[in-house]
Amino acid sequence: MAEKPRLKLPAEAKKGDVIEIKTLLPHVMESGQRKDKDGNAIPRKIINKFACEFNGKPVFSVNLDPAIAANPYMQSTQRSTRAAHSNSHGLTTTAQSRRLKKK
Amino acid sequence: MRQLSRRAALALGAAGAALGFVGSGRPASAAAKEAADQIAQFTGGKAAEKGKVSIELPEIAENGNTVPLSVTVDAPMDNDNYVSDILVLADGNPNPGVATFHFSPISGKAAASTRIRLAATQNIIAVAKTSKGEFFTNQKLVKVTIGGCGG
Secondary structure, eight states: OOSOOEEEOOSEEOTTOEEEEEEEOOOOOBOSOOBOTTSOBOOOBEEEEEEEEETTEEEEEEEEOTTBOSSOEEEEEEEOSSOEEGGGOOEEEEEEEEOOOOO | OHHHHHHHHHHHHHHOGGGSOOSOOOOHHHHHHHHHHHHHHHHTTOOOEEOSEEEEOOSEEEETTOEEEEEEEOSOOOSSSOEEEEEEEETTSSSOEEEEEEEOGGGOSEEEEEEEOOSSSEEEEEEEEETTSOEEEEEEEEEEEEOSSOO
């Protein structure tokens, strides 16, 4: 995975503003439904959890299923608890990928 | 599962390479039943009230591989009463689960957007849960021209 995840935030926010958080995660999100040219199922490989925290407090998180398209795009919002600038926003996003056995 | 592979082979031949949905071969109603089961599990058997949840989707999705989806719940996001979770299901996919969004009061708005995969024309169902244990639901039909489950 050479590409870096992308995170987009407004440059500045006033206290009380509801800001939009946009993220793009480069990932194949292999659904486990597809077959290769020999007819073997391609194993499922997805990001299954995405979380967004503000100074350690959870803001937003998602449990992803294979029905999320490749390179998952996530858009959520956050109410600013203080005025902030984009290089000191205190926002942390994490994504977790786990290989699951097909049921 | 000899029958399934024969069916897959037939579908491949008929659809011509990548266009057909060569999936699990399960009838759509099985996925719909599973979707209903997942909703029941999410709500703990409580009935969800219709409304408050709005689902934004294109009416016709030409490419099922990536369909933009937005879910918004018209409900307060106060510290003691907020929308905590939204379950999104697609009742015609091989697996109905799409995503579960979790919110907190500092989310400010119970709204999320993402891009999803759809195998065929089907209903998208969203069920929202509030911190007080109320449930709201809504659904929307989306027509899919080319399914997004490989082939």
